[in-house]
Amino acid sequence: MQRDQFAWILNTSNGAEENSGVWTRGTDGYPTFANEDSLAIRKVVFDDDGTTSNRYTNYKGLVTFPENPEPAEGYVFSGWYNSDDIKVKPTTVFTADQTVNAVYVDASDVFWTINFYNAAPADTVLESKSYQHGSIVAYGGVAPTLAPTAKYTYTFKGWNVEPTNAVEDFDYHAVYDSTIRSYTVTFNNADGSKIESATFEYGKMPSCSKTPTRVATAEWTYSHKGWKPALDYVTEAATYTAIYDSSKVKYKVTFMNGTTVIDEQMVPYGNPAVAPINVTREGYKFVGWNTSFATVTEALTVKALFEELIIRTVNVVDVDGDKIVNTTIEDGEKFTLPEAPKKEGYTFDAYYDGDKKLGVAGDEISVTADITITAKYIENPKSSSSQQEIATSSSSSRNDKSSSSSSRINSSSSAKTEAIVATVVPKFSVMVNGRSLQISAARIGAAYALFDMQGKVLLQGRVRTANFEIPVMRAGSYLLKIESTTQRVSVR
Structure with a gap:
């Protein structure tokens, strides 16, 4: 039987014996052996002045109480009490069979x-x-x-x-x-000025109804990026400050050639514009721009500047007037002197404008007028020594007499023979001092050249002072020519 009463019957042999405390009702409803977790089933009799109600405990020792009895007028039901006059409650754990009695008290005393x-x-x-x-x-x-x-x-x-x-x-x-609750949320601009304030309920995400703006400067424009701190759900009053992305202001730079737009550029503040190339105007020379655009801080119109184009003629000839180069060039431009043609028996000296020396091949000159440039040369020295030896022989013989300015030597003569050497005296003098030639009494402006013994030009130039020095690199024999006079010198 699946009732608490059946376990009690087993414990008391249906009331004939004292409760053995052996049986309880298991969680599955059937009788099982009692233990400390499943207490034995007990019988509790609720007695209300002879009216009884039998109740049986469950495996926890608790019993279901009957409804409180209705007291007589002027009395109050005080509760159920056991034989020890202790009030029992629905939370009381019963560990023995017993009877509890209803107790009433005078209402005026309660x-x-x-x-x-x-x-x-x-x-x-x-x-x-x-x-x-x-x-x-x-x-x-x-x-x-x-x-x-x-x-x-x-x-x-x-x-x-x-x-x-x-x-x-x-x-x-x-x-x-x-x-x-609602809280006030304030939105401020970057400069601290208030954009707006609004109230938001706790837990809501706040938002600003106005789009924040920041006044642009000459250099920067601004776009709203967000808020600092980042927006968060409302839990208290809060203040947010707008933050912005910045970008350089770009200005339009217009390049003009007269009334023609040749280029337009959008240039960030502080940056340079890039000048157009190949700016031309027929009959004129481009000389620059009317204003600087190295650092752009505003919109600019830049105009090309020109001056009248002047063409100069450059005619390069040799000493005989034969053409070497004939060309035209813009006034003030550089002209590079060309290679001079070789001339047999001569060494190229330099290019001249009249008596003014301009330079040698590869040098640049500025051309500011029509010009004729002449290539000048220095005659190379002869391969024989410039020292001229004049030998005159005289012999005395008892039978012969000189008949001409040339003297012949009689081989059969026993008379003594004499040789006389005459040297052409140069117009300048030269002394050897170590590895330096010291020249004196030279004509200022005269052309000079130093040759080795094979006729190769080692050094050439113009005499600037009457007395000057020419250094030589090594010992040996050299030929020094000043104007038309050549002198041989030996350096040890």
């Missing part, structure tokens, strides 16, 4: 404790008062309040049970209506 508690914390007593049985319960303390949280404010609504007549000890608990 007082009940009525407690009023706040909602939080739950053990906060707002008022505790003793009421005579049957009297009306009424709260007489201060108005209940509940501290707000970040999310809610609270308004007292009443009690969890509407107070009525006192018929037992009773606890009332305050009940509140909650209202979600």
